Amino acid sequence: MKEIMTAREVAMYLRVHVRTIYRWAKIGEMPSRRVGGSWRFMKKDVDSWLSETEYSATHGKTSTKV
Secondary structure, eight states: OOOOEOOEEEEEEETTTTHHHHHHHTTTSSSOOTTTTTEEEEHHHHHHHHHHHHHHTTTTTOOOOO
């Protein structure tokens, strides 16, 4: 897997619809950057975000993420 991913690649990686990725990026739920009008995602940041989201869900923490 590439280190820098597009929204479509992140969607395939997380097995969600690409519109969900765009929505999360736009509202700041998911770590992302705009590069020349396109969203880009660092794989390590997506993995960290996913781990934090899973930890919050399994430990009863309230979170606005996913």
